[in-house]
Amino acid sequence: MKGNLDYKVGTKAADEVGELSRAFDRMTANLKKSRDELEAYSKGLEERVEHRTKELADKVKESEELRHASLNLLEDVNEAKNELEMAKKELQKTNRKLKVSNRELQDFVYVASHDLQEPIRKVSAFGQLLRDSLQGKLNEDEQENFAFMIDGASRMQQMIRDLLMYSRVSTKVKPAERVDLNEVIEDLRNIELAIQLEETAGTIHVPEPLLAVQADPSQMHQLLQNLVGNGLKYQRNGRRPEIVVRSSQEDDNTVRVEVEDNGIGIAEGNYDKIFVMFRRLHSLEEYEGTGIGLAVCKKIVDRHGGNIGVNSTMGGGSTFWFTLPAGG
Ligand SMILES: Nc1ncnc2c1ncn2[C@@H]1O[C@H](COP(=O)(O)OP(=O)(O)O)[C@@H](O)[C@H]1O
Ligand SMILES: [Mg+2]
Known part of the structure; x- marks a missing residue:
């Protein structure tokens, strides 16, 4: 019985040991699994930390670069600002210089044309006296040479007169006032252009x-005298000049005036050129003139803050136009 019992006790103990050992094995396996999991987890964590650290480092580097770039940009902007400021100053300096040299040029033109008047008047007057007193004593060639000389002198007189007129547009300035252009045209008809109108049998028509x-006011006389005078002059032989003068109100408180003629016309390529001083499209043999008239017109209109120009068809007449402040 005892032996059996012993056997039984022995088997039970062995069972328990087996059980224990299996439990131990399971525990060990579980532990190993946990350790592996922990290891894997910590490795993943390490990797993630490393990754984040790298990301952060990249971000820091990026923002550092950005800061650098914006600093450079700021520097560039400042530099550009300085350059602009310098250019502005330079421009102001050049402007002042230009004003001074313009003034000097104006003074020079005035003094030169004013002082040249007297000697050229003498050349012309004494030349004519001499021609009269030498009448009949010169041969044909000599007479012709003499005529050239006197003609040259009187042309020069005319040029000097016109130059002086040009110069006076800015030196002899009267304050602006309300000018009735109808009265100006009436004066041109009866006084300034009376002879030319009679000689050419021309007409000035003012429809409205x-x-x-x-x-x-006196510059308005000059302006219209030059434009209408040109209209009477630049005409085909034998054709009667007909000038039409019109005006219209523009939106921006200015008046537009048009002087239309039925003359020879102007090629489009010459529209701008003719307003330049001494610029002529015709020889003296064809039409007399100094080439200063339209430069005077432009100077007058510029001075008043207006614009001037021309539209034309070759052979079909020209329309000169200008704008000026409305007279109210
Ligand atoms: N109404 C016009 N018709 C055709 N040509 C013109 C007219 N007005 C001016 N011109 C041309 O423009 C040139 C410049 O005119 P302007 O300055 O008045 O000088 P000028 O009459 O003394 O020659 C003239 O020589 C002429 O060739
Ligand atoms: Mg002229």
């Missing part, structure tokens, strides 16, 4: 009363 402008 002209609007008033705000300007220097």
Whole structure:
């Protein structure tokens, strides 16, 4: 019985040991699994930390670069600002210089044309006296040479007169006032252009009363005298000049005036050139002139803040136009 019992006890103990050992094995296996998991987890964590650290480092580097770039940009902007400031100063300096040299040039033109008047008058007057007193004593060639000389002198006189007129547009300035252009045209008909109108049998037609402008009155006489005078002059032989003067109100408180003729016309390529001083499209044999008239017109209109120009068809007449402040 005891032996059996012993056997039984022995088997039970062995069972328990087996059980224990299996439990131990399971535990060991579990532990190993946990350790592996922990290891894997910590490795993953390490990798993630490393990755984040690298990401952060990249971000820091990026923002550092950005900061650098914006600093450079700021520097560039400042540099550009300085350059602009310098260019502005330079421009102001050049402007002042230009004003001074313009003034000097104006003074020079005035003094030169004014002082040249007297000697050229003498050349012309004494030349004519001499021609009269030598009448009949010169041969044909000598007479012709003499005529050339006197003609040259009187042309020079005319040029000097016109130059002086050009110079006086800015030196002899009267304050602007309301100018009735109808009266100006009436004066041109009866006084300034009376002879030319008679010689050419020309007419000045004003279909509708002209609007008033705000300007220097004597310069309005000069302006219209030059434009209408050209219309009478640049005409085909034998054709009667017909000039039409019109005005219209523009939106921006200015008046536009048009002087239309039925003359020879102007090629489009020459529209700008003719307003340049001494610029002529015709020889003296064809039409007399100094080439200063339209330069005077432009100077007058510029001075009043207006614009001037021309539209034309070759052979079909020209329309000169200008704008000036409205006279109210
Ligand atoms: N109404 C016009 N028709 C055709 N040509 C013109 C007219 N007005 C001016 N011109 C041309 O423009 C040139 C410049 O005119 P302007 O300055 O008045 O000088 P000028 O009449 O003394 O020659 C003239 O020589 C002429 O060739
Ligand atoms: Mg002229």
